[in-house]
Amino acid sequence: MNTDVTRREFLATVAAAQGAFVLGFWMPEKAHAQTQTLASTPPGAAWYEEPATPEVNAWIVVAPDDTVTIRIAQTELGQGVWTSNAMMVCEELQCDWTKVRPQYASANRDAREKAPAWTLAVPGNGATDARGGGVPTFGTRDRTGVAGIPDSLYRRMRTNAASSVKDGRYYLQLAGAEARERLLLAAAELWNVPVAELTAKNSIITHARSGRTVTYGHVAQRAAQTPHPHPETITIKPPDQWTLMGTEQKNLDVPLKVTGQTVYGIDVRVPGMKWAAVKACPVYGGDVKRFDFEAVRHMPGVRSAVPFPIPDPALTRGRIFSGGVAVIADSWYQAKTAIDRMPIEWTIPPEHAAVNTAMMRDALLTAIDQPGQVRVNQGDVDAGFAHAAKIVEATYSTPYLARARMEPGNATVLVTNDRVDIWIGDQSPQETRFSASKITGIPEQNVYVHLCHLGGGFGRNGNGPQAEHAIMIANAHRGTPIHMLWTREQDFIGTTYRAMGIARLKAGLDAEGWPIALDVRTCMQRDGFGPEASFDVTSRYHVPSYRYSSHTTRFHVPVGTRRGVGQAAHEFYRESFMDELARAAGKDPYLYRRELLARTNLPYKADMIKALDMAAEMSGWGTPLPRGTARAIALEERGAETDGLATISAMVHTVSVNRAGKVRLERVDVAHDTGFGLVNPLSVKKQIEGQIVWFYNDAMHQATTIADGHVVENNFDKFPLSRMGENPPEINIRFFPTGHWLMGMGHDRATSVQAAIGDAIYQITGKRFRDLPYGKHDLTWS
Amino acid sequence: MAFDLVVNGSVQRIEADPQTPLLWVIRDHVGLTGTKFSCGIGQCGACTVHVGGRAVRSCSIPAATAIGKPVVTIEGVSPDGTHPVQLAWKEFDTPQCGYCQSGMIMSALALLRERPHPTDADIDARVTNACRCGTYYRIRKAIHLAADLMGK
Numbered sequence: 001m002n003t004d005v006t007r008r009e010f011l012a013t014v015a016a017a018q019g020a021f022v023l024g025f026w027m028p029e030k031a032h033a034q035t036q037t038l039a040s041t042p043p044g045a046a047w048y049e050e051p052a053t054p055e056v057n058a059w060i061v062v063a064p065d066d067t068v069t070i071r072i073a074q075t076e077l078g079q080g081v082w083t084s085n086a087m088m089v090c091e092e093l094q095c096d097w098t099k100v101r102p103q104y105a106s107a108n109r110d111a112r113e114k115a116p117a118w119t120l121a122v123p124g125n126g127a128t129d130a131r132g133g134g135v136p137t138f139g140t141r142d143r144t145g146v147a148g149i150p151d152s153l154y155r156r157m158r159t160n161a162a163s164s165v166k167d168g169r170y171y172l173q174l175a176g177a178e179a180r181e182r183l184l185l186a187a188a189e190l191w192n193v194p195v196a197e198l199t200a201k202n203s204i205i206t207h208a209r210s211g212r213t214v215t216y217g218h219v220a221q222r223a224a225q226t227p228h229p230h231p232e233t234i235t236i237k238p239p240d241q242w243t244l245m246g247t248e249q250k251n252l253d254v255p256l257k258v259t260g261q262t263v264y265g266i267d268v269r270v271p272g273m274k275w276a277a278v279k280a281c282p283v284y285g286g287d288v289k290r291f292d293f294e295a296v297r298h299m300p301g302v303r304s305a306v307p308f309p310i311p312d313p314a315l316t317r318g319r320i321f322s323g324g325v326a327v328i329a330d331s332w333y334q335a336k337t338a339i340d341r342m343p344i345e346w347t348i349p350p351e352h353a354a355v356n357t358a359m360m361r362d363a364l365l366t367a368i369d370q371p372g373q374v375r376v377n378q379g380d381v382d383a384g385f386a387h388a389a390k391i392v393e394a395t396y397s398t399p400y401l402a403r404a405r406m407e408p409g410n411a412t413v414l415v416t417n418d419r420v421d422i423w424i425g426d427q428s429p430q431e432t433r434f435s436a437s438k439i440t441g442i443p444e445q446n447v448y449v450h451l452c453h454l455g456g457g458f459g460r461n462g463n464g465p466q467a468e469h470a471i472m473i474a475n476a477h478r479g480t481p482i483h484m485l486w487t488r489e490q491d492f493i494g495t496t497y498r499a500m501g502i503a504r505l506k507a508g509l510d511a512e513g514w515p516i517a518l519d520v521r522t523c524m525q526r527d528g529f530g531p532e533a534s535f536d537v538t539s540r541y542h543v544p545s546y547r548y549s550s551h552t553t554r555f556h557v558p559v560g561t562r563r564g565v566g567q568a569a570h571e572f573y574r575e576s577f578m579d580e581l582a583r584a585a586g587k588d589p590y591l592y593r594r595e596l597l598a599r600t601n602l603p604y605k606a607d608m609i610k611a612l613d614m615a616a617e618m619s620g621w622g623t624p625l626p627r628g629t630a631r632a633i634a635l636e637e638r639g640a641e642t643d644g645l646a647t648i649s650a651m652v653h654t655v656s657v658n659r660a661g662k663v664r665l666e667r668v669d670v671a672h673d674t675g676f677g678l679v680n681p682l683s684v685k686k687q688i689e690g691q692i693v694w695f696y697n698d699a700m701h702q703a704t705t706i707a708d709g710h711v712v713e714n715n716f717d718k719f720p721l722s723r724m725g726e727n728p729p730e731i732n733i734r735f736f737p738t739g740h741w742l743m744g745m746g747h748d749r750a751t752s753v754q755a756a757i758g759d760a761i762y763q764i765t766g767k768r769f770r771d772l773p774y775g776k777h778d779l780t781w782s
Numbered sequence: 783m784a785f786d787l788v789v790n791g792s793v794q795r796i797e798a799d800p801q802t803p804l805l806w807v808i809r810d811h812v813g814l815t816g817t818k819f820s821c822g823i824g825q826c827g828a829c830t831v832h833v834g835g836r837a838v839r840s841c842s843i844p845a846a847t848a849i850g851k852p853v854v855t856i857e858g859v860s861p862d863g864t865h866p867v868q869l870a871w872k873e874f875d876t877p878q879c880g881y882c883q884s885g886m887i888m889s890a891l892a893l894l895r896e897r898p899h900p901t902d903a904d905i906d907a908r909v910t911n912a913c914r915c916g917t918y919y920r921i922r923k924a925i926h927l928a929a930d931l932m933g934k
Contacts, residue, residue: 300799404914724909728919
């Protein structure tokens, strides 16, 4: 502890002492043993607790009163996984759903224990097999946990890619089935009867021959001791045998969310805790040059200040964030007030400070005209253009976009000499565990990540560096729990962005207006996610000659997995261009799409046509609308290029634009495929409704721009979120069954809003805009 | 510095600078964490509480302005989630991540006290909180249901 350093020494030594040197009168009041810290778990907390009764298996604990604790290895960020994962277990366990209490799985046990052998055999090739497991992806043997760890207890604790149901379903049904068989074996032992004579339902085991019954709670302790059941008894139910799965179930986290009792990361309070406010360099790649703690050290509650370096890119998947400084105080508002007044100077790479949005756009436009990487080249595109009756060309662009989840980044961390405790809402606790170990030198087996529900995620909370900041700060204050909380403005700095993108599409149409050649070029920053989505492998809509090339360039802004990734932008490009082609051909955009799908031999073309037909019919397509109102249709697909997993939908958006240029999404009609079955259709509807809002914001309002190397829109006054008054008053959702497993629901539904609003604006105003968001354009008409 | 606030019907002695935003007094001094911090500039409404019966954005007003006026937070709506607004919210399974919902419920409740049967236009004008998950469709339905339940 440095209690006697002079001011001159502070300034001289900061740069040299990054991340290891605390300024200020820092004397922990007392060392808080973690056991004491952990003793007070509030009722709204969701994190793992050691069970009071022996677990039946690593997913399931049945208490004597029949309460069933189901451990969830993915995190709840509003998508409903807390409920859908529990449903998948309960379906096979045959327990009473009203007695289910989800709880987060332990990331610490995941570091200590291996996956049971019976969970490791996963049937592949299940995409077209209702009995199969789909194709769970547990990643490579990457110990950082970026893609899950194939042989650890819960293997994949990451929550991403809308894949919690897809990747968890087989595994969780199996866990429920294994526990059910153990409970049956225990009852058989208790009564000394053959297990085959027993049945289980609603947490009650019945021996029909003798008329005896026993509850799960009564035999659970014994079940924990049974040998692993015979493998042939633990099969999983195909969708036609589901009884709980496939029904609309209200989400189990909702009751505590209407009373304010849910404990998010920001709500964590542990004894002896101090608060940290942070300022990181606004320009990525920048760092602290010096700061003047003397100027604020006597402010109320202020304890210390500590600089921290740019988080090690090995812990943030290669992304370069910023270095910064934290002020520690008794309350967060004291810490924030102090850091706002503390003079800080930055070291900023001049090549980053010179960057702005206009030059980035120019760089993308330059790159897109280079040869790029030709991903698809079918037929003879240039010959097609030469023979075309008409050429249509368009350039579209999409801006950088922030996720802007509602809960600002935070984590509470206690580091002692042999253990790390982290309380956090986190989409990737295995990665956070790895980061904690690397930063502190304490083995992963001694890292405890206490998971909280998240105040939104949208891809955010697995990209760093909120956990890394907090761990570095707490590591410099060993023995004292530090709750680090970012301001909203810091949250916009400590995040990755969806990459800015540009697309150039050129089509040659025959005399009838049908495309005979299509050239698609997309350009996105290197490391952008989904850089070839929606155009790779096939054109989706039929065209005899098709060429697709992808192009990249490098920028210093870190990019990552924002909801919908590159696909959201690419579906905007593709569907907008289909509207333009249909208009150029003088054909109805719905029927034009329909015909071009019918001409393909894509495996799921019938499903895509079904989606278009159903959405059109639901919307009253073709019936008259008042002047100033228009309908537009678009297709949404993920995975339609092959016969694996897929998610397919179509939406018709009814949009009004008044003469003053005010846009209103009046009504949305949604036709969506269920695959073999949706686990919780209620959650699926909520995800669709929410994503209509999400992509409405992308279409109308949101853009992140860069000036002097830093993000300009760093709060909701500059990065607007739509409100009640802009929300469509009518949303109609219908499902239709299809013969494949779904790819997911959480992140690429309702991308159609973007193209549809554009085409409606065109129909009403006569103006075609290809550069999102539309809100920045003049949409007035007379 | 110390002052008294009446929060959810009980008098709380607050040892803090009265210029501290009401939000942080509620969260860190009173210890009620249902009221959320999100933007800190009065934009999003996640911090909405009632002061003297009116919905306010507690991140942007000093605690001193609430002295002598009753403060009600989400925890004061009902002890067990059985207020008609909460029942209506649950009926439509409204929250997703839930982070904005305390503020949403406080805004809806203030509206319903003033206009027991709000029109859609009333809702648009008075519930101006932001929800990033996009739960607006269900919030609107829940407010109308809550109006019916409260009218009974």
